[in-house]
Amino acid sequence: MKHLASADTNNDDGEGLLVRRIKNGTVIDHIDGGEALNVVKILGIVGTTSEALTIATNVPSKNMGMKDIVKISDRELSKEEVDRIALISPRATINIVRNYKVCEKKGVEIPTLIVGSVRCPNPGCITRTNEPIRSRFAVLPEGKGLRCIYCDSVITKDITSYII
Amino acid sequence: MILKETPRGGVATHHIISIGDFNRTEIDRLLDHAQQIGKNMYDKKALGGKILAVLFFEPSTRTRMSFESAMARLGGSSIAVSSVEACSMAKGETLADTIRVVSGYADAIVIRHPKEGAARLASEFATVPVINAGDGAGQHPSQTLLDLYTIRQSMPIDGLDVALVGDLRYGRTAHSLASALSFYGVRLHTISPPGLELPPALTTNLMEKGMEIIGHADIEEVIDQVDVLYVTRIQRERFPDSTSYFNVASSYRITPELLAGAKKNLIVLHPLPRVDEIDPRLDASPHARYFEQSKNGVPVRMAMLLDVMK
Numbered sequence: 001m002k003h004l005a006s007a008d009t010n011n012d013d014g015e016g017l018l019v020r021r022i023k024n025g026t027v028i029d030h031i032d033g034g035e036a037l038n039v040v041k042i043l044g045i046v047g048t049t050s051e052a053l054t055i056a057t058n059v060p061s062k063n064m065g066m067k068d069i070v071k072i073s074d075r076e077l078s079k080e081e082v083d084r085i086a087l088i089s090p091r092a093t094i095n096i097v098r099n100y101k102v103c104e105k106k107g108v109e110i111p112t113l114i115v116g117s118v119r120c121p122n123p124g125c126i127t128r129t130n131e132p133i134r135s136r137f138a139v140l141p142e143g144k145g146l147r148c149i150y151c152d153s154v155i156t157k158d159i160t161s162y163i164i
Numbered sequence: 165m166i167l168k169e170t171p172r173g174g175v176a177t178h179h180i181i182s183i184g185d186f187n188r189t190e191i192d193r194l195l196d197h198a199q200q201i202g203k204n205m206y207d208k209k210a211l212g213g214k215i216l217a218v219l220f221f222e223p224s225t226r227t228r229m230s231f232e233s234a235m236a237r238l239g240g241s242s243i244a245v246s247s248v249e250a251c252s253m254a255k256g257e258t259l260a261d262t263i264r265v266v267s268g269y270a271d272a273i274v275i276r277h278p279k280e281g282a283a284r285l286a287s288e289f290a291t292v293p294v295i296n297a298g299d300g301a302g303q304h305p306s307q308t309l310l311d312l313y314t315i316r317q318s319m320p321i322d323g324l325d326v327a328l329v330g331d332l333r334y335g336r337t338a339h340s341l342a343s344a345l346s347f348y349g350v351r352l353h354t355i356s357p358p359g360l361e362l363p364p365a366l367t368t369n370l371m372e373k374g375m376e377i378i379g380h381a382d383i384e385e386v387i388d389q390v391d392v393l394y395v396t397r398i399q400r401e402r403f404p405d406s407t408s409y410f411n412v413a414s415s416y417r418i419t420p421e422l423l424a425g426a427k428k429n430l431i432v433l434h435p436l437p438r439v440d441e442i443d444p445r446l447d448a449s450p451h452a453r454y455f456e457q458s459k460n461g462v463p464v465r466m467a468m469l470l471d472v473m474k
Contacts, residue, residue: 124300126281131258133285150281151302152184154365 020054025073027095027102028085033058033066035089038160040070042084042117043077051075064091083111087139087146088160112139114146118155119162125151135164178472179287179294182303183340188347195313198460198467206466211240214473217270218244219262220297221253221277226436227297227306230461231274234469237462243270260289267291272473275299293472301334307435308340310464314457315392318431321345325389327353327380330396330416330441333360337435338396342366346373353390355380357398357412382415388425393418393451395434395441419443423451433457 052073086108096104116134137146283296
């Protein structure tokens with residue numbers, strides 16, 4: 001297996017190591033400053049889940065000014081999970097770490113469909129009931145927001161406040 | 165029409181959920197078919213032996229009866245649920261389960277429901293075609309198709325000046341019609357009380373499709389320019405008190421005097437029911453087409469039923 005880099009991915013801007021390396025898991029780097037908690041939220045990681053989680057916020061970055069970093073031990077994020085992050089932090093990079101080494105490094109891609117992680121803002125939408133369905137949003141081109149597949153409501157700003 | 169694999173792994177089938185699922189060719193083909201039916205050129209046993217489930221969880225006169233009439237004229241029959249209280253949803257059953265069950269009893273489902281997106285949900289759980297007969301403030305594609313059909317009876321739709329009057333924010337018929345008219349190079353005029361304008365997202369969407377939209381303060385300002393006056397009901401519950409409602413409603417009332425300066429071929433449409441929006445004295449005017457519009461619901465819905473079931 002080819003190792004791409006050290007798992008200390010938060011020192012690529014020269015600011016030095018701020019958080020401990022993880023043995024296995026995922027490091028999400030270059031998150032827009034202040035968005036780390038929303039990244040955690042959009043990934044569905046809550047207090048009751050078992051992952052060991054490390055969050056660094058507002059880390060100085062040469063390229064970004066300020067950035068956030070999230071490290072999740074013993075969990076490799078799927079592509080679908082990774083792409084959800086693009087909604088709130090399109091510059092984020094994902095590093096899959098195995099035995100302290102970065103084995104995969106990839107950017108996030110804005111998905112065409114968001115399933116189950118965003119709440120429809122329309123209280124009259126069928127997704128806001130007890131029906132056995134998950135919310136589904138089409139991602140509009142050119143950053144114009146999200147459109148509910150069911151009721152056509154459009155979220156144009158402050159997407160994070162609708163994250164479930 | 166709309167061929168979709170259901171996300172629940174159900175059988176691929178045709179549904180009519182939103183006018184946004186259509187392109188112009190599909191709309192024109194359906195209207196052409198309805199026109200043939202309107203001339204009595206159809207097989208009166210085309211849907212013989214077929215059963216239509218009519219699930220109306222909100223009040224309706226025209227839509228429900230015209231769907232049932234359409235089914236009967238094609239030789240089929242209908243079974244109906246007319247309220248939440250009258251079915252197992254009153255016991256807490258989900259709409260999804262109701263749809264699964266009814267799929268076993270009928271060859272197609274027509275649904276009206278107070279929640280937006282309910283018909284889309286139904287199409288995902290049904291194993292038979294679903295037609296949306298209105299979902300909350302959302303879509304009402306059969307109304308839009310019969311609106312277009314009625315305009316086309318009088319004049320070609322392309323390039324017309326169409327005015328939408330009334331509650332354009334919550335009125336689902338206005339939203340659907342505006343979307344459909346964007347296929348026809350129509351110039352759209354809007355006249356609505358403050359706070360009841362077309363939703364900004366819809367306006368933006370329509371303008372991106374190249375539609376010219378002009379807002380007007382009152383009907384007089386535009387009455388001599390338009391070919392179609394599409395009037396919608398201003399709902400009393402949108403206003404804090406009766407006085408403010410009557411003040412607004414009276415200024416949006418269509419009267420024979422108002423139409424004195426109109427184009428000779430102007431037609432006045434209304435999805436009905438009307439309350440105070442149209443003076444009954446207008447009913448005898450050649451401009452008034454709203455009752456004919458309502459009657460057109462039958463051939464248009466016959467074409468829709470044939471489209472999804474044949």
